[in-house]
Amino acid sequence: LQMEGNRIDFYIGLSLAVSSSVFIGSSFILKKKGLLRLARKGSTRAGQGGYAYLKEWLWWAGLISMGAGEAANFAAYAFAPATLVTPLGALSVLVSAVLSSYFLNERLNVHGKIGCLLCILGSTVMVIHAPQEEEVASLSAMAEKLKDPGFLVFAVCVVGSSLVLIFAVAPRFGQKNVLVYILICSVIGSLSVSCVKGLGIGIKELVSGTAVLKDPLFWALLICLAICVTIQISYLNKALDIFNTSIVTPIYYVFFTTSVMACSAILFKEWLKMNVDGVVGTISGFLTIILGIFLLHAFKDITYSLDSLPLYLRKNENIGHIEPQPELL
Amino acid sequence: LQMEGNRIDFYIGLSLAVSSSVFIGSSFILKKKGLLRLARKGSTRAGQGGYAYLKEWLWWAGLISMGAGEAANFAAYAFAPATLVTPLGALSVLVSAVLSSYFLNERLNVHGKIGCLLCILGSTVMVIHAPQEEEVASLSAMAEKLKDPGFLVFAVCVVGSSLVLIFAVAPRFGQKNVLVYILICSVIGSLSVSCVKGLGIGIKELVSGTAVLKDPLFWALLICLAICVTIQISYLNKALDIFNTSIVTPIYYVFFTTSVMACSAILFKEWLKMNVDGVVGTISGFLTIILGIFLLHAFKDITYSLDSLPLYLRKNENIGHIEPQPELL
Numbered sequence: 001l002q003m004e005g006n007r008i009d010f011y012i013g014l015s016l017a018v019s020s021s022v023f024i025g026s027s028f029i030l031k032k033k034g035l036l037r038l039a040r041k042g043s044t045r046a047g048q049g050g051y052a053y054l055k056e057w058l059w060w061a062g063l064i065s066m067g068a069g070e071a072a073n074f075a076a077y078a079f080a081p082a083t084l085v086t087p088l089g090a091l092s093v094l095v096s097a098v099l100s101s102y103f104l105n106e107r108l109n110v111h112g113k114i115g116c117l118l119c120i121l122g123s124t125v126m127v128i129h130a131p132q133e134e135e136v137a138s139l140s141a142m143a144e145k146l147k148d149p150g151f152l153v154f155a156v157c158v159v160g161s162s163l164v165l166i167f168a169v170a171p172r173f174g175q176k177n178v179l180v181y182i183l184i185c186s187v188i189g190s191l192s193v194s195c196v197k198g199l200g201i202g203i204k205e206l207v208s209g210t211a212v213l214k215d216p217l218f219w220a221l222l223i224c225l226a227i228c229v230t231i232q233i234s235y236l237n238k239a240l241d242i243f244n245t246s247i248v249t250p251i252y253y254v255f256f257t258t259s260v261m262a263c264s265a266i267l268f269k270e271w272l273k274m275n276v277d278g279v280v281g282t283i284s285g286f287l288t289i290i291l292g293i294f295l296l297h298a299f300k301d302i303t304y305s306l307d308s309l310p311l312y313l314r315k316n317e318n319i320g321h322i323e324p325q326p327e328l329l
Numbered sequence: 330l331q332m333e334g335n336r337i338d339f340y341i342g343l344s345l346a347v348s349s350s351v352f353i354g355s356s357f358i359l360k361k362k363g364l365l366r367l368a369r370k371g372s373t374r375a376g377q378g379g380y381a382y383l384k385e386w387l388w389w390a391g392l393i394s395m396g397a398g399e400a401a402n403f404a405a406y407a408f409a410p411a412t413l414v415t416p417l418g419a420l421s422v423l424v425s426a427v428l429s430s431y432f433l434n435e436r437l438n439v440h441g442k443i444g445c446l447l448c449i450l451g452s453t454v455m456v457i458h459a460p461q462e463e464e465v466a467s468l469s470a471m472a473e474k475l476k477d478p479g480f481l482v483f484a485v486c487v488v489g490s491s492l493v494l495i496f497a498v499a500p501r502f503g504q505k506n507v508l509v510y511i512l513i514c515s516v517i518g519s520l521s522v523s524c525v526k527g528l529g530i531g532i533k534e535l536v537s538g539t540a541v542l543k544d545p546l547f548w549a550l551l552i553c554l555a556i557c558v559t560i561q562i563s564y565l566n567k568a569l570d571i572f573n574t575s576i577v578t579p580i581y582y583v584f585f586t587t588s589v590m591a592c593s594a595i596l597f598k599e600w601l602k603m604n605v606d607g608v609v610g611t612i613s614g615f616l617t618i619i620l621g622i623f624l625l626h627a628f629k630d631i632t633y634s635l636d637s638l639p640l641y642l643r644k645n646e647n648i649g650h651i652e653p654q655p656e657l658l
Contacts, residue, residue: 114620118447121613121620125454128606128613277457281610284450284457288617291443291450295624298439 013080023069025095030062078200084130118292125285181239186255190263195225342409352398354424359391407529411593413459440628447621454614510568515584519592524554
């Protein structure tokens with residue numbers, strides 16, 4: 001019966017994670033469209049410290065869509081393991097790629113289509129292999145996990161490195177190197193996910209009648225989450241404004257997922273319960289997704305010389321190619 | 330103990346399948362190099378009915394390497410299920426791609442590298458999910474399977490369609506359409522694999538002391554295999570001579586594997602014993618391999634305009650790109 005309950009929880013978590021990706025994928029497009037409209041109006045851009053985006057309704061629609069997505073994501077963490085929920089964020093990259101081709105007129109070429117397929121295949125493989133058992137069932141169990149020396153060392157490293165990145169590296173290199181802002185978001189993201197996981201379990205306990213609100217850990221997690229998410233949103237906005245969505249999204253995915261999986265492995269030790277097949281399958285799926293995202297984005301604006309392609313691809317109208325120059329013919 | 334024996338058999342089959350791919354992958358390169366050398370000498374080409382390749386030692390080295398590979402492959406089928414052994418043939422595509430870049434000066438670009446990685450990831454996922462149990466243990470059990478009405482219908486269809494392809498389609502369209510010769514090889518290949526499977530089991534029985542040589546089925550399978558393999562070698566040679574290795578190899582892989590998996594599913598009904606995860610995983614792995622092979626080959630000779638690539642790829646020296654024309658600068 002316990003096993004049955006875990007299985008149902010797993011599928012609830014899975015559905016929440018997938019629907020969250022749809023919301024978050026759409027939100028990237030809405031936000032980007034809002035920021036583009038602002039740039040056309042000539043306001044001070046977010047990357048240069050402006051806050052004009054707060055007056056743009058499209059940006060707010062994006063924020064609300066992201067809020068709904070994050071809420072679904074939040075709930076998903078309460079039902080399914082982080083090792084499953086976080087990588088499924090790839091589906092949001094896919095949604096955002098497909099929507100970009102409709103609403104931002106960013107054409108999806110054959111590389112993009114293969115990339116989308118690979119994201120789906122990799123996610124499928126990860127879902128099959130994800131551990132189905134819940135690692136922690138109560139807030140007190142979570143408290144035990146948080147006191148583990150391994151996790152404490154990890155948390156100190158995360159906070160220390162984010163402070164260095166924010167105060168020493170970002171002011172100098174943030175505008176030039178795309179990795180800086182994304183690294184801040186990703187590293188802090190691993191803490192957010194841990195807080196979300198704890199809070200989700202707390203809320204589940206609250207619903208079943210435990211006096212969770214008297215537990216200081218619940219409030220500590222909530223405050224920590226608020227701080228982390230504020231920093232993440234702020235730096236993700238900066239990154240999205242300065243650099244192309246097609247660069248920010250995939251790098252953010254890879255860094256954020258890796259960081260959450262590392263954190264989850266240290267905190268919940270869920271990898272220890274998996275068999276060899278499960279570990280190999282999960283890693284293969286994750287690498288497949290990364291390759292898919294790479295294809296989706298690295299060759300987004302590629303132009304080919306048409307005669308270097310096999311005949312069956314030349315007929316494909318959707319492919320980016322170099323038009324023969326009329327004056328040279 | 331029975332389970333343990335099956336597990337050991339599985340790993341023996343797996344190692345044989347992998348080493349077979351190395352031999353077969355090398356054989357493509359050796360044969361192609363032989364045929365290229367002949368073309369330079371001006372002999373009548375295999376695609377036009379010539380047999381001069383029989384005098385070229387490189388072609389023979391290729392044939393021997395293919396023979397060793399096929400022997401290992403043959404043995405692999407006796408130990409592991411066809412649903413595992415056949416798809417692992419993808420590794421031969423990978424070996425041939427890597428060797429091509431060294432010995433045929435066919436440069437492996439970033440697409441090719443991603444394709445190789447995807448072949449490895451897809452194969453890994455398939456290996457994890459392949460059914461580990463042996464479907465048939467004796468030649469008499471095999472005889473039962475072969476009498477199954479489903480398989481008889483399949484076999485009649487295969488023979489009928491190959492005869493149509495060989496006598497009606499090939500003379501007209503074989504030289505123009507790459508699919509014709511490959512389709513002949515692939516469809517007949519599914520019968521070869523069934524014969525190989527039966528013979529392998531027979532030889533295993535022979536070693537353990539059963540009087541297999543008195544069974545007419547053993548000899549029937551041997552004759553059938555000889556006929557099938559002769560036709561396959563002849564048409565694969567024709568295809569390789571007329572069309573580019575980079576077109577023939579991937580199409581052959583996809584068609585041959587699909588055809589063998591269909592045949593194996595009808596003959597051994599191994600899919601019925603797999604759980605949903607296993608089926609989904611196997612299909613995901615197979616599709617990942619197909620995408621990998623597609624990337625390896627479709628973009629093999631692609632030339633890009635360099636400024637359409639992201640900066641981190643422009644620095645990569647291995648990428649195919651359009652050189653700026655000196656006279657236009």
